[in-house]
Amino acid sequence: MKNQDFDIIKSSGERVKFSLHKLRNSLKRSGADDPAIEHILDTVRDELYQGISTKEIYNRAFALLKKRKSVFASKYKLKKAIYELGPTGFPFERFVGAVLQYSGYNTVVGQIVKGKCVPHEVDVVARKNSEYLVVECKFHGEEGRKCNVKVPLYIHSRYQDIITLNRDQNNGRMIPDEGWVVTNTRFTKDAIQFGECAGLYLLSWDHPKENGLKDRIDRLGLYPITVSTLLINREKQFLLSRDIVLCKQLLDDVFYLDHLGVSEQRKQKILNEIKMLCNI
Structure with a gap:
């Protein structure tokens, strides 16, 4: 049976075809050399069966990487490691704040910001020079869950309430330049479409393309x-x-x-x- 003929079960329960290309790319991001990657691919490929879970494939690849070098296994487990920041969302908020801080921003986690209608507890407030960001974090402890359109809808209303107060007071310095929504999982298509239309910046595991959370972490070593x-x-x-x-x-x-x-x-x-x- 060809590799592409194997059905695998994702954490969401969805059945998809096994992709050797995707597995190779995830192993490359770990920093492992080509001979190690090919050995792991051959081993995993020989152990495939219909209906194998992505978790089983991950566990096998992780164990083989760890035998080679612990730092490879550490990089490979990045997605799982972010889930381990739970069960509450607060460590994830601090993590996002720390990533922004090492990117040159002055950050405050859990700051109360006044809105026209009500005050809001903003997960992360970030400033760099004249740039002012309000960042809301949505942490999911369960793999396979996605951020649907309700999340950016809700956050957009809070963001607009903050903007409206400061515009009414003619306080330009206190008007945020951008509202962010950051999640450790993925956004649905509707969520991304609404975010782009409403002018929110959405950051997830793999969005925006080549500048998602995983890309930023790898690039900055954070x-x-x-x-x-x-x-x-x-x-x-x-x-x-x-x-x-x-x-x-x-x-x-x-x-x-x-x-x-x-x-x-x-x-x-x-x-x-x-x-x-x-x-x-």
């Missing part, structure tokens, strides 16, 4: 702490509770690993992995 394959879940949750949401932040606050009782030898392995992730 990986969430949850990508680490060497830290255990308890340690990750401790770091998140201390506002360490990016791997880069841990390099500046290494003492947290001492606080967790991490041995010197293991600490060096963790830090080496993070430096490779962040291209330092």
Whole structure:
């Protein structure tokens, strides 16, 4: 049976044809070399069966990458690592704020901003020079769920309420230049269509094309702490509770690993992995 004849089950329950091309591209983003990628592709291809889940394919590829090099596995698990920022949406808001901060913005997470009708708690307020952004984050803890049109509709109404107050007060400096909607999953076609029509900037896992969340993270080396394959879940949750949401932040606050009782030898392995992730 040819590879393209295998049906696989996505996390949403949708049945699609297996794509060797998509799997190869996801492995390339991990930084693995061509011989390693071809070995993993051959192994996974030999283990395919009708109705295999994308989760099973991911787990197999992840295990094979981890045997090669932990940093490859860390990059490969990026999407899953962002889900691990849950179960609440607050760590994701801090993550988005940190990504914008490392992109040159001054950011505040969870700021109350007055609107004409009611005040609004904005997930992230970001400023760079004269640019002023209000950013709303929509975190989904379940794989396969998408942001439908209701999300940008709701956020657009809040954004307009903030703009209207400051226009009425002739306070140009306080009028946001752009309203953003950021999600860790994907937007439906209707959501993207409404966002573009209404003038909202939509940022998801793979939107805009070649400048989605995954592209920005890879380009800037701004990986969430949850990508680490060497830290255990308890340690990750401790770091998140201390506002360490990016791997880069841990390099500046290494003492947290001492606080967790991490041995010197293991600490060096963790830090080496993070430096490779962040291209330092």
